[in-house]
Amino acid sequence: MGPVIEVRNLRKSYGAHVAVADVSFAVERGEIFGILGPNGAGKSTTVEMLAGLRQADGGSAAVLGVDTQRDPAAVRPHLGVQLQESELPARMTVGEAMALYASFYPDPADVDELLTLLGLAEQRRTAAGDLSGGQRQRLSIALALVGNPRVAILDELTTGLDPQARRETWALIEQVRDVGVTIVLVTHFMDEAERLCDRLVIIDAGRVVAAGTPADLVAAGQDRRTFRMRLPAGADPALITGLEELAEVDTVVPARGGLEVTGGRRVLPAVVLALAERDVVPDEIRTISRSLEDVFVDVTGTRPAEGIAS
Numbered sequence: 001m002g003p004v005i006e007v008r009n010l011r012k013s014y015g016a017h018v019a020v021a022d023v024s025f026a027v028e029r030g031e032i033f034g035i036l037g038p039n040g041a042g043k044s045t046t047v048e049m050l051a052g053l054r055q056a057d058g059g060s061a062a063v064l065g066v067d068t069q070r071d072p073a074a075v076r077p078h079l080g081v082q083l084q085e086s087e088l089p090a091r092m093t094v095g096e097a098m099a100l101y102a103s104f105y106p107d108p109a110d111v112d113e114l115l116t117l118l119g120l121a122e123q124r125r126t127a128a129g130d131l132s133g134g135q136r137q138r139l140s141i142a143l144a145l146v147g148n149p150r151v152a153i154l155d156e157l158t159t160g161l162d163p164q165a166r167r168e169t170w171a172l173i174e175q176v177r178d179v180g181v182t183i184v185l186v187t188h189f190m191d192e193a194e195r196l197c198d199r200l201v202i203i204d205a206g207r208v209v210a211a212g213t214p215a216d217l218v219a220a221g222q223d224r225r226t227f228r229m230r231l232p233a234g235a236d237p238a239l240i241t242g243l244e245e246l247a248e249v250d251t252v253v254p255a256r257g258g259l260e261v262t263g264g265r266r267v268l269p270a271v272v273l274a275l276a277e278r279d280v281v282p283d284e285i286r287t288i289s290r291s292l293e294d295v296f297v298d299v300t301g302t303r304p305a306e307g308i309a310s
């Protein structure tokens with residue numbers, strides 16, 4: 001059996017603006033597949049084309065062997081989609097919305113069970129307009145899953161959720177994956193991607209700039225080193241400029257009351273030596289292991305959105 005999802009050279013422009021220039025990837029059955037990228041990179045446009053909700057200018061997208069650009073209706077019963085801006089009528093209750101969405105599918109999930117799983121059982125009679133941000137987010141996930149889909153596309157899954165609710169949502173997504181649902185997850189959050197995704201792509205300016213498992217992506221840049229240090233109070237700011245000029249140093253940026261330095265394998269001794277030559281001894285040095293966030297910064301030149309402190 002081939003991949004559950006196959007995207008080949010998708011392209012889409014809005015007028016003169018190229019939103020998606022060239023995106024290809026494949027997702028295997030039962031994977032949680034991440035799509036990461038800075039704001040405006042083309043993530044939402046990509047998944048909307050993948051779901052057959054938006055017409056591509058070129059390329060192809062197939063879900064469960066069905067070309068979603070040519071025949072979106074054929075795959076709809078098997079596809080659950082949580083989009084960023086799906087608005088329900090404000091007066092429609094949670095129970096009504098679930099019943100309505102369930103009616104679109106031949107083999108819907110048990111609505112009560114799903115609402116309980118998502119912590120919305122108490123809100124059955126609550127109007128969509130009266131839900132809190134977190135409840136609305138959980139409802140959009142419930143609506144994406146109500147059709148018992150074989151493939152679920154979740155865009156900005158945990159945006160607006162508090163740390164506790166985020167963890168619960170992650171556990172829920174793993175449960176959904178464990179029953180064999182293939183999941184495409186669009187996310188801004190590196191911790192979410194690192195925790196949940198089996199494989200991922202990073203998209204920048206409409207193109208795939210990195211692809212692989214989180215571990216592979218992190219390992220690929222292991223010739224880079226990062227450390228943080230605190231300089232003694234009153235240290236000359238010109239020192240920082242001096243450090244940036246060292247051959248081993250890539251960047252020096254302020255971080256948490258100190259400096260974060262990134263460079264090659266020998267960056268730490270090079271910096272400490274250069275400082276010692278000026279009679280400066282750092283108060284504290286801490287090496288930082290490379291994370292998916294560092295990969296993201298390397299390949300996109302942009303810092304990812306801050307995760308909610310947890």
Ligand SMILES: Nc1ncnc2c1ncn2[C@@H]1O[C@H](COP(=O)(O)OP(=O)(O)OP(=O)(O)O)[C@@H](O)[C@H]1O
Binds near residue numbers: 017038043046
């Ligand atoms: N309907 C539209 N008409 C015109 N331009 C659009 C439209 N939808 C998106 N764009 C533009 O296309 C680009 C890609 O947008 P898209 O929403 O796919 O990016 P994204 O990676 O999902 O961003 P975000 O993380 O902010 O949601 C952006 O520059 C956006 O402003």
